[in-house]
Structure formats: C-alpha cells, structure tokens
Amino acid sequence: MDLTQGFGARSGVVGPVTGLESLNFSDEFRHLVATMPPENTGGSFTALLEMPVTQAMELLHFTDSSSSQARTVTGDIAPTTLHPFGALTFPSNSLLLDRAARFSVIATEHNGNISGETANSLQSNSGANLDRVKAEPAETDSMVENQNQNYSSGKRKEREKKVKSSTNKTKSSVESDKLPYVHVRARRGQATDNHSLAERARREKINARMKLLQELVPGCDKIQGTALVLDEIINHVQSLQRQVEMLSMRLAAVNPRVDFNLDSILASEVSMN
Amino acid sequence: MVESLFPSIENTGESSRRKKPRISETAEAEIEARRVNEESLKRWKTNRVQQIYACKLVEALRRVRQRSSTTSNNETDKLVSGAAREIRDTADRVLAASARGTTRWSRAILASRVRAKLKKHRKAKKSTGNCKSRKGLTETNRIKLPAVERKLKILGRLVPGCRKVSVPNLLDEATDYIAALEMQVQAMEALAELLTAAAPRTTLTGT
Numbered sequence: 001m002d003l004t005q006g007f008g009a010r011s012g013v014v015g016p017v018t019g020l021e022s023l024n025f026s027d028e029f030r031h032l033v034a035t036m037p038p039e040n041t042g043g044s045f046t047a048l049l050e051m052p053v054t055q056a057m058e059l060l061h062f063t064d065s066s067s068s069q070a071r072t073v074t075g076d077i078a079p080t081t082l083h084p085f086g087a088l089t090f091p092s093n094s095l096l097l098d099r100a101a102r103f104s105v106i107a108t109e110h111n112g113n114i115s116g117e118t119a120n121s122l123q124s125n126s127g128a129n130l131d132r133v134k135a136e137p138a139e140t141d142s143m144v145e146n147q148n149q150n151y152s153s154g155k156r157k158e159r160e161k162k163v164k165s166s167t168n169k170t171k172s173s174v175e176s177d178k179l180p181y182v183h184v185r186a187r188r189g190q191a192t193d194n195h196s197l198a199e200r201a202r203r204e205k206i207n208a209r210m211k212l213l214q215e216l217v218p219g220c221d222k223i224q225g226t227a228l229v230l231d232e233i234i235n236h237v238q239s240l241q242r243q244v245e246m247l248s249m250r251l252a253a254v255n256p257r258v259d260f261n262l263d264s265i266l267a268s269e270v271s272m273n
Numbered sequence: 274m275v276e277s278l279f280p281s282i283e284n285t286g287e288s289s290r291r292k293k294p295r296i297s298e299t300a301e302a303e304i305e306a307r308r309v310n311e312e313s314l315k316r317w318k319t320n321r322v323q324q325i326y327a328c329k330l331v332e333a334l335r336r337v338r339q340r341s342s343t344t345s346n347n348e349t350d351k352l353v354s355g356a357a358r359e360i361r362d363t364a365d366r367v368l369a370a371s372a373r374g375t376t377r378w379s380r381a382i383l384a385s386r387v388r389a390k391l392k393k394h395r396k397a398k399k400s401t402g403n404c405k406s407r408k409g410l411t412e413t414n415r416i417k418l419p420a421v422e423r424k425l426k427i428l429g430r431l432v433p434g435c436r437k438v439s440v441p442n443l444l445d446e447a448t449d450y451i452a453a454l455e456m457q458v459q460a461m462e463a464l465a466e467l468l469t470a471a472a473p474r475t476t477l478t479g480t
Contacts, residue, residue, distance in 0.1 A: 209448070
C-alpha cells in the first residue's frame, strides 16, 4: 500500500533516533492493514463521519500515546493497543490511514526536532488535529447543506414566481448577481400581477429617493405625505437659488471697489478653510 | 449586504419569511438609492476647496472683463445687476463643471450657455413668444393634475434641464442639485465675506 510505503520512506528520512518510533507506527499500521482489508470507497470524509467520535479520538490518542511512549522503545505497547481497533470496522481505511499517517508524521517530526519536548506538544498537535478532524466533517456538512439550500432556494424562487396569487406568500424583490433574473414575490394579501409587482418596485424606488431628499432638506422629517414634502423641497430649492442671486449681487457690488491681489486673496482663503 | 441576507432567509421557515423580506425589500431600494446619493453628497462636501478656487479664478477674470466693459456703461444699477447676473451664471457654470458631467442639470447648465449664445444671434423674441403661448394652452386644457405630479413638474422646472425626466431620476437630480447649491452658497458667502473684509483695507490704503 502506498501509505505504508510512505511510512517507510518517512521513517527513513527522520533519522536513527526516531526510527524506532516510526517503526512502531509502521508496524502498527501494517497490522491494521493486515487485519482489515482496505476498501477504497469513494474517498470522502464520510468515513470519519460514520465513525463515532470516540473511536477517532482513540485513534489519535493511540498515535499520541504511542509516540510519547515510543522513546522507551517498548514493542509490547503495539500489540496491546491494537486490540480496540481490532473490533472496529473502518468503511474506508485508506482515508483513515492517510489521516493517521499525517498525524503520526507530525508527531514523529516533533519528536525528532525537539528532543526535550514533552508530550504536551504532541497533545496540542493531536488536539489541533482533533479540531481539524471535527471541523472538517462540520465543514463538509455545511458545504453540502449550503449547496442543497442554494439549489432548493433557486427552485423555490422559480416556483414562487410562476405560482398565482395566494395570501400566504411573502415578497422580496432581489437583484442578485448569482441568479440571472429578478425574484419578486408578492406580499401577503396583495396581488401578484406583473403590473402590480412592477408598480410596487417602482414605488419603492421613488419612496427611497424621497426619504433621502427628506433627510437633505431641513425640516422635512416631521412632515407626513409626499405632497407637503415636495412643497418643502421646492421651497428649499427656490430659497437656495435666491441666496445665490443675492450673493452674486453682493459680490458684484463689492468687486469694483476691491483692488485685485489674487495671491493675497487666495492665501487668506486657504488660511480660512 | 442584502443579497447575503437572502440565503439565510431561505433557510428559515415560512413564518419568518413573512416578516423579514418586507423590510429587506424596502431596505434594498433604500440602499441602492443611498449608495448613489451618498457619493454625490460627499462629493459636494469634499471638493469644496477646488470649487472655491475655480469660482474665484473665473470670477476674478469676469470682473476684470466686466470692469473694462462697464467703463462704457453709465448707470450704476445696470452695472451691478448685469454684473450680478454674470457672476451668478459664472458661479453656476463653475458648479456644473465641478460636477464632471455626471448629472443632468450640470450638463444642461453647461449646454445652456451655448444655446443662449446661439439664440442671441438668431431671433430671440419669437422663441420666447412661442414658449408663453404654449404654456397657456397646456394650463387651460388640463383641469387638475394630481397634486404630487404638479409639484414634481414644478420641481422639474426648477432644476435645470430636468423637465422631461422620469420621476426617480428627477428626485436623484434634485438631491444632487440641492447638495451642489448648498455648497455654492457656502462658497460664495465665504468669498463675499473675504472680499468685504478686504475691501475696507484696500479702500483705505488705495483711494
């Protein structure tokens, strides 16, 4: 099997000091391979999903404990710790072994790199690996679910657009980048004509802009009703235009008298602002 | 954004769907409008310095030209009003130029100058007469438009170049126009204050 060969290669790379530990691993995994025929089933993460968590933890702790104890070089550990795994049935061993191999490689590397390192680092590794293990199935779960939801939501939206008026519908008009058309659903108790939907969208647009204008023009917040707000807006625009005229008259009146020293004016203007 | 809200809304049950999309729909329209308008509003607040410089330079030039031309005029009232009109037009044009052609009213202001010059050369009186008669006809024909639409028309007349513009665009243009006008007023006020503050000094030292 490729994995065992990989183990052998890695064990060769690590070095003589750690070679014993890696040997233990490779021995243990070879035992595993021998007892359970490898089944290449799809190679998905469902293997770990199907496996109960405790067994996964056991596996990891097995590597952890074995690596920590490997320094004492007790070959007795290997057969005794194999027993819990003998009873297990792994649906896709290749994946499992791959994972265990990764964890074991990390463990051996740590052992090899840091001689004085205690089992803490290994435990942290295994803890991180555990997190990874737990996270990945969760990720795949959410991924699969999201995909399903996206498909179903698209279908739902399509269905809703085609279906005729019913009182229990809700409305949303979306212009999403993902899907090519505008989704419009009727509000509860309102018609789902194309015309009325378009009217409603149009009205929403106009109302949004009116709101912005209201915020811009002072004193429009309190007023209710479009007509009065428009009155205020018109008054405001007219007053601004009149102000501009007044100011221009002022400037015209001031100007002939002033001797133009542009630089001084500019400098003072800059200092003002 | 709102688009990201929708996947989550899809997941929840039918009951919650009734409440959330209502808010999000209007919110979405609002967000779209806001995105456009806030950019323009912020623009009118940050480019103020440039506007002041541009206004000043052009107005100074205009003043110089006006001075040279008014030496021929005798009445002071005409001088002032004529100069005022010119200054206002100049200020409007500078304002429109600083809009960089993104808005309709700015393009109309800049284009109107060309049209006014053309009209001067051609028959100006006849065209104004036609306009007035057209106005009277339209007013007598219709009894009463709905109040809101009437006001929208008035607003369209106030904003330059927006008479035959659709309602949402008209509102957009009005928003930008109001922001621009406010900036113009502030700039001209500051300039006027400066000049009136500078004037007594120069008159004392000068003549």
